[in-house]
Amino acid sequence: MPDFNHLIQEDRVHRDLYTDENIFKEEMRKIFGAVWVYLAHESQIPENDDYIMSKLGLRPIIVTRDSGGTLRALYNRCTHRGATVCRKEQGSTKAFACPYHGWTFLNSGKLSGVPWPEGYADDFSDAKFNLAQVPRVQSYRGFIFGTLNLDAPSLEDYLGPARTPVDQWLDRHPGGKVAISNANRLKFSGNWKLAYDNSADGYHVIFSHRSLLAMENRLLTEDEKGMAFYKDKPDEAPMYVQYFGNGHHFKDKRPNIENRPGALWEIEGPHPGMEGYEEDLRARLGDKADRVLDIASSEPVNINIFPNLLILGNHIQVLQPVSMTETDTTWYGTAVIDEDNELEGAVDDVNAIRMRTQEGFPNFGEVDDLMNFEQIQEGLAAEEDEWVYMHRGLGVEGRITTDENGVITGPATDEVFMREYMKEYKRLMLSEPELKIEREVT
Amino acid sequence: MNHDPSKTSHYIGNQYYADLVQNYSDWQGDDNEISDPILRESCRRFLEKEARLLESDRHDDWLGLYAPECLYWVPASVGGGDPRKEVAVAFDDRRRLEDRVFRLQNEYAWSQQPISRTVRLVSNVTVFACDEPSIVMVRSNFLITEFQAGDKRSYTGWSGHRLQDRDESWQILVKQVNLIDCDQNLRNPSIIL
């Protein structure tokens, strides 16, 4: 067993965290098994009998809303000889028939039949033949999580203070909800933690995203769009980073923006259709247009729910480890649903703008970060050069505060959130969680 | 009012989206195919020129092949989907296309440092008529091999070009690029396809 007390120190972590196959294997158990892992969004399976494929770590999972309406995370693994029973990304069905020998399972996981049962001496009502399933599956306002750890805290407690920004992120939309609307799907040749380390990193922005910043402002005389507020002295700007406990962290850029309708829309970079729609909406809605246009704009937050859910801008980004050095990062777009017509008929226009605002960052920003993550993985091949530093802010008087709930706050470019989540990572890697599957269908 | 589509984006709106979705559904019927070999040859040469300009990083010349009010569209779902309701791999109007080229020419676009080398095969060119006599729809298959930083990878699929007849040649109104893996996770999709 690697010595995590040595590998994770106050100011730095060892390269093995990103390069050691054994550590990756352990993570798939002790993290992507033992904590609440994001699996899917309820808007992807809105009706009973809907399902969508997912992963819990490397375990193939089918997230279903079963015929009785219960959310479940079934192992996509036939109890007979192990074939996957579901091979379509998403759909609607009451039962999954295994293509190999025809065993059939209800969308609750219960075995419903095997061909020619007279050839068996068994009683197929024994739960051992039902599909395995994740024993704890729960949704927080549409975000579906699962864990194999019966000793894990409740999902609400796990999210803890991170619930506040998640609630605020949802509540800026009509009805307090959003729906997934396809995705910008990317991947990189690097360890999954490189993306999680980066997710509240305010230090990299003007360097890694230099081309995006130049692009967004190329038609203006001064930089004022997009991430321009990172220029000069970002640590003196009102934005901040926070650590919430349980590995979750947060970068809040909202305080940089004036608190009035229309302020968000004003800093949006150029996007297809924006001027035409804006003119139409202003003519139609008058003063109300500013609020409507803000909903089409990107929300300046990064809410990072350990280990794999990153809510940023209007995206729901999901990190999926594929191997020690391969990671999928899927940027789900979100659409507004306006059941009570709060937007006075503008919802389709808002979504038509919002789809385009969401394509900007994955196309012109994230690709540069992913290249940097890949190049970290390259650099870490240097075996004797062992340490990765995350000590920005450490020991600097007056930079970091901790409130009565234990929430830690630092300036925008501080690496305190990385150091803190690494402490939690260490705690998890040193623990011996008991992972359980369920077969009994209740 | 006249707007410069390089500076502000007015033409992408509800009418544009509706026409786009309409123009890109059911356009490859056998009855619509134009068999005229001269026309086909002219389209083929035009597409090969487009590929050549991209292979040689002549991005400004490449932009010159596009109409002022144009679209470069790489859907993220098979069949194209509805861009009003879903995000695409890319959905670039004139200004965003110029943004894209600006970024590719910026030495701080790390995803393109070093710049990718590409070779592009274009084949199976088939020309289809549409409602407007001065416009044709062209389907072609492509195979792009990209080499960057020691790694060779490929993009493949088919394109649907909507071409406007212009002074003995063509102008691109819309280019829809249908990757066979458009709904999968892509590694560094930062070149123009």
Ligand code: FES
């Ligand atoms: S492996 Fe599924 S029925 Fe045999």
Ligand SMILES: [Fe+2]
């Ligand atoms: Fe970034």
